Amino acid sequence: MKLKNLLLVVLISAATAVLSVWGYSKYMETQYSGVQEINGKLPVNYAGFFGNNTPVSTVDFTAAASSATPAVVHIKTRTKARQVTNNLPQQRNPFSDFFGDDDPFGGFFSGPRVQTIPEQRASGSGALISDDGYIVTNNHVVEGADEVNVTLANKKSYKATVIGTDPSTDLAVIKIDGKALPYLVYGNSDDVKLGQWVLAIGYPLTLDVTVTAGIVSAKARSIGINKSKSAVESFIQTDAAVNPGNSGGPLVNTAGELVGINSAIASPTGSYAGYSYAIPVNIVRKTVNDLIKYGAVQRGYLGISYVPDNLTDMQKKSMGVPEGNGIYVSGVAEDGAAIQGGIKKGDFITKINGVAIGSSAELQEQLSRYKPGDKLSVTYTRGGTENTTSVTLKNKAGTYAQVQAASVLDKLGGDLATVDASTAKRNGIDGGVQIKKLGNGALKNSRIQEGFIITSINGQPVKTLDDLKSILANATGNVKLEGIYPGYEETYGYPLNLSDDNGYGDDNGGNDNGDDGQ
Structure with a gap:
């Protein structure tokens, strides 16, 4: 009898414990549910993988890294020592009356002063883009170099020839003599999305080939780092770690496709501090093709001036700039492409070839893909009415008097x-x-x-x-x-x-x- 009573107490205790745990868990679900369903439906702003049976997979970078790293090269440059002079004319020694022809001032008054700049060595990265040895890198990696050497991931070294450089985009093409070399396939930077995983590959800090991963944190970013008069900046911003030596190396997607060329970092110290910037591959492709074919970039000019992005809303309003995303035309060149297409001062450009334009960086990126003679459509608003015109780009900006x-x-x-x-x-x-x-x-x-x-x-x-x-x-x-x-x-x-x-x-x-x- 005592055994039956004991078993009954145990069963009642176990059932009570189970019911208590179940009831508490249901209560906590109502308090902390991350995604709440209303009438069995999810809010429209939630991503598609909520509410369906598709599992969220962990991204694997191994395939992209293994396919891309053989095509990433280490570039080492040497600039010979050289002498520079201030080219000042010879000056009369004001103390010659006291010292005669002797010059106790070490030649200070004897004419131009010559200074020797010692030999300089530097390194960066690059990406092979053809099986016969064409390599894309940054202009600042090879600029002014007397000697360029390239080492592949398999440790083979080559002398490289500079084919062409473009300071405006900070891109350069060099070439090594080789056959059946590994190379990267162009992707499409227009398809790159915010939050997308990307890999930065290069030779940072004199290390061997290194792969880092991050996400795309912004597009069409201009940071004012390029001081060229005709600078084109429309960077892909990522949080993949990039350090000195990564310059010129590729940014690839998880399919191993080239989507950008790493060019700059935002850092108060000169080393990685959170953000890095890559030139979109759609700009790279056009620039590289021009440098290989012509030795210089063929730029198509629209021939407008516009209100810059950094003005306040009050400043824009005082100038008559409409609300919304677009480029407000503050003037047109008298012999430029825009005026011949009917574009006037005060027009508000919203699209180039159907692609929305919301900033000067986006305008630069779109125009940098075309050459003189190319026709493109420009959509703009005038007096609240949307218009579209055809414009033929010119090889100069035009006269802006x-x-x-x-x-x-x-x-x-x-x-x-x-x-x-x-x-x-x-x-x-x-x-x-x-x-x-x-x-x-x-x-x-x-x-x-x-x-x-x-x-x-x-x-x-x-x-x-x-x-x-x-x-x-x-x-x-x-x-x-x-x-x-x-x-x-x-x-x-x-x-x-x-x-x-x-x-x-x-x-x-x-x-x-x-x-x-x-």
Whole structure:
């Protein structure tokens, strides 16, 4: 009897424990459920793998790494020692009366000074793109080198010849003599998505071939690292670790396809600190083909200047820039492709060949794929109406004299006019430009008042409005205006800030008032 009672107590205790655990687990599900179903349906913003039976697989990089690494090369360069001189003319020794022909100052007064720059050695990475030895790398890896050597992953070494370089994209093509070499297959950088896994491969920090993995964290990123006048920056940003020596190496997807050439890192120390930047392969392909075929990149120019991306919403609004993503045309070259396609100042470009354009980097990336003579469609809005026109790209940006003049006056803000002869005579001046009315611009931000007559800028005389436009056409930063107020004898001076925040970009992405284009 006691045994039966004991077994009953055990069964009741076990059942109570099981029910308690089950009840608590159901309660916790209602409190912490990560994805809540409403009427059996998931929110529309959830990815497709929620709610279906497809398992989430772990990405395996081994196949991509093993197929790509044999085509990644180590590039070593040598620049010979050379002498440089300041080319100064010989100066008379002011102490010759005391020392005669002796020069106790070590030749300081004896003419040009010569300095020797020692031999320099550097290294980087590259990617084989053909079985007969063509290699793509960064321009800054081989720039100025007297000797370029390449070592493959199998330790074979070759002398390389520089086929062509392009500072604007920071790309270069070199070649080694070989046959049946491993090479990378081009992918499509347009298909690269945010959050996608990618591999960076190269020879960082003088190590042997190294593979790192990360995800794509941004596209069409411009970081201002390329200081070329016609710089093209539209980087793929990743968090794959890239260090000095990785430059010129490939960025590949999980299929082992080339999607970019690693070019830069964002770091306060010069070593990897979180982000790296690769040139999209769709830019690489066009640049490489041109360098191999012509020795130089064939650039097609649209011939526009535009409001840069870094302006505030208030600044854009004051210029009449519409809301939304696009490029606001601040001027067109008088003999450029855009004006011949019917594009005018004030148009808002939203698409190139059907591809949405939301920033200057995206505009650069699209235009960099085409050459002079190529036709493309440009979609823009004017007065709230969407239009599409056909444009034939040119081999030059065009003449921007009118654009420069318009940009100068837009920067200054207000109504300006050449003073009439009688006013000039009454005030004892040869001419000048009078501020009739202040508007929204650089003039309003200074202490200058309406009625002021500008007679010089940075010491250069200003007699007419054309003089003012000419002097300020290429001016940036701070300039000094000098002049008078009618009826007063004193000359007044005003500092004026013409910083890039008030400037304009061109279709090459620069802020040089449209002299160049991409």
